[in-house]
Amino acid sequence: MRNLESEACRIATMFDWQDMRYFLAAAKAGSLTKAAIELGVDHATVGRRVARLEAAIGVKLLHRLPRSTQLTEQGGALVNAAAAMEESAEATVRHLRGQVNGLSGQVTVSALPALAAFIIAPDLPVLLGAHPGLRLILSATSTVTSLERGEADIAIGFVRPAMAGRIVRRVGHLRFGLYGAPVLAARASEDWQFIGFEESLGGIVQQQWLDGFVTGRPFVLRTNDVTTQVQAARAGLGAALLPSILGDAEKELIRLDAAPPSRPLWMSVHADVRRSPVVRAVMDHLVRTFAE
Incomplete structure (x- = not known):
């Protein structure tokens, strides 16, 4: 051997x-x-x-x-x-990376696409205005990111990491709603069609809730992309389970009568990298952003 x-x-x-x-x-x-x-x-x-x-x-x-x-x-x-x-x-x-001094340098943040687009990105002018030397990479992904392999410095997602060496804190909850176009909402609920997640994501909480709610009614579209789900729902294709920050912002969608669960959001950083002042600055900013 x-x-x-x-x-x-x-x-x-x-x-x-x-x-x-x-x-x-x-x-x-x-x-x-x-x-x-x-x-x-x-x-x-x-x-x-x-x-x-x-x-x-x-x-x-x-x-x-x-x-x-x-x-x-x-x-x-x-x-x-x-x-x-x-x-x-x-x-x-x-x-x-933990030895980087000063408030200049590059920091990579991995976050769910909806969080990256609708929560983190709109507030970046505040962060970058305070720290002009900072260069941010915002990786919008639904996959589990390895901080240990250096794929990101900071990760935000639904899963609370349990790896040794990580510092983890809850930064909030992401609420969900069931949304559809007015043409769908006008139908009897037993005639609704649904937009779900593809099979590779069948184990996530959102799809499990949908499977229990649908009870025999058809899924007419499955996709791993939330933006595609929004557009399909707007077109009247079916009801979609969306983060409220997306669904509530769409004037062409109506929140349907359902109460899906919210999910906690966890931010994690490796203890070695956390010592970097520039990483700390980004972490502090993200904590304030999610709190607001």
Whole structure:
């Protein structure tokens, strides 16, 4: 096994590290489907990225079983080698970012698309006006972002992270409503049609609530994009479960008689990066923005 791990270290520079990320997720989860849910993609994408990694290094890493995956001997060795290399590199990057002095530099914030567009972006002139040397990257994504791999400095989302080394705080709640065009609202509720989330997002709270509410009525459209859901609802295609900050702003939509649950919003930062004054400034601004 030691020889296998040495070989794994040697070949670790021969491939795209993003492919390695998918492989490690699949190895940890024990199935392509579970890894896809964790990464916020479909299982075919995970399978494709793992296959590309296998092709790049010329080694079979996973046995693909009907409902699970199993590491080959070479795959197990690569997991051990890559995990150690990844942690060492990420710790170095976090340490360096934590040493940035002054209120100038680049900060990456990962947030759900609706939060990025309707809460964070409109208030950025206040932040950037106070700190002209700041350069912000706002990554609008529904996937789970890894602060440990340096994909972002600050992450805001529905899931409360439990990783060691993270500092987490709740910054608010995102409320939802069921919305439809007037032409839909004029119909009897038993004749409503619905707009839902695609199958890869079937496990999220919003879709679970919709599944319970629909009770046999049809989904005429499924999409992972909330903006597309808004436009489809405006066109009268069906009722959509939307964040209230979107639905209430649409004059062509009516809030329908339903009471979906709200979801808590969590902001997290790695302890190493939190020491950076510029990261602290952005965090403080985001806390005030969500509080308002």
